[in-house]
Structures are given as structure tokens and as C-alpha cells.
Amino acid sequence: MNKQKGFSLIELLIVVAIILIIAAIAVPNLLKSKMAANEASAAASERTIGTANVTFSSTYNNGFALTLLALGPPAAGVAATSTAADLIDSTLAAAIDSTHVKTGYFFTYTAAAAAPSTTYSVIAQPQTANSTGNASFCLDQTNVLKKDPAGTTTGAAATGCGTYAGTAM
Numbered sequence: 575m576n577k578q579k580g581f582s583l584i585e586l587l588i589v590v591a592i593i594l595i596i597a598a599i600a601v602p603n604l605l606k607s608k609m610a611a612n613e614a615s616a617a618a619s620e621r622t623i624g625t626a627n628v629t630f631s632s633t634y635n636n637g638f639a640l641t642l643l644a645l646g647p648p649a650a651g652v653a654a655t656s657t658a659a660d661l662i663d664s665t666l667a668a669a670i671d672s673t674h675v676k677t678g679y680f681f682t683y684t685a686a687a688a689a690p691s692t693t694y695s696v697i698a699q700p701q702t703a704n705s706t707g708n709a710s711f712c713l714d715q716t717n718v719l720k721k722d723p724a725g726t727t728t729g730a731a732a733t734g735c736g737t738y739a740g741t742a743m
Contacts, residue, residue: 612678616698620713626661637690642683678706
């Protein structure tokens with residue numbers, strides 16, 4: 575009598591069904607965790623921009639940076655200047671629209687039209703709502719970070735986040 579070794583088709587189907595059930599439970603939690611991590615990264619990036627602006631202002635004695643790119647790195651082999659201060663990384667400096675993002679968020683930077691700028695505001699918005707994040711963040715020259723869990727972005731202008739719908743963090 576030859577006894578075959580291995581699993582029957584029914585046993586394999588049961589194992590596959592169990593794996594699919596576990597995956598169905600785990601995937602939504604994984605997506606929520608990724609969105610929370612993206613939101614934490616956006617808040618940290620806003621704080622980095624605020625710190626970079628304070629450093630920019632004291633280093634160049636020329637108010638705040640006029641653009642986000644002015645806080646970014648200069649070309650290779652070139653010294654830092656007020657147009658490329660090397661205070662934030664190139665990914666953050668270039669994350670200015672929904673096609674250029676940093677960890678699922680892009681940043682809208684507004685400052686006075688000419689130096690010396692005494693005000694600025696920066697809003698972090700999710701690239702895709704309910705996918706890369708839900709909340710939006712606003713930071714201005716007061717260095718008070720505000721968060722709006724609903725993701726509203728209206729109300730912030732070059733004068734700051736005073737009318738922004740979010741609450742201070």
C-alpha cells in the first residue's frame with residue numbers, strides 16, 4: 575500500500591482562506607498607520623521650515639526667505655547664499671505642488687513679494703485626501719503650528735495662519 579505524503583486540496587484552501595482573512599483585517603490598519611506617519615512627517619517638516627526661516631533671517635539679516643527653494647541647498651560645489659541657503663533638504667524644498675511631494679504632502683509657501691519679508695506662511699496639504707493623509711497644517715512667522723483634521727486650507731495668507739481653521743498643536 576502506497577501512502578502519499580502532502581496536503582489535500584481542501585487543506586490548502588483552508589490555509590489560503592485563513593491568510594486572506596488575516597490580510598483583510600491587517601491592511602486597513604496598515605493604511606491608517608501610514609497616513610498617521612505621513613501626517614507626523616508633514617508636521618515635522620513644517621517645524622523644520624520654521625526653524626530654517628529663523629536661521630535664514632538671522633544669518634542673512636534680510637527677513638524671511640521669499641520662497642521655499644531659497645531655504646534649500648545650492649548647486650553642487652556652490653556656497654550657500656540667500657537664494658539657496660542650504661537649511662532644508664532638496665526634497666522638502668521642491669515639495670511645492672501635488673506632483674512634487676515629501677511623504678505624501680506638498681507645501682504651499684507664501685511670503686512678502688520683496689525682501690525683507692517680515693511675514694510668511696506655509697501650508698502642508700495631503701497629496702491625496704484619505705490616502706496619503708487627512709489633516710492639513712499651517713505655520714507662519716509666529717512659529718505656532720496649527721493642525722486642521724478636516725484638511726481645510728483656506729484662510730492662510732502671507733499675513734499668517736490667524737484665520738486658518740486649525741488649532742494650535
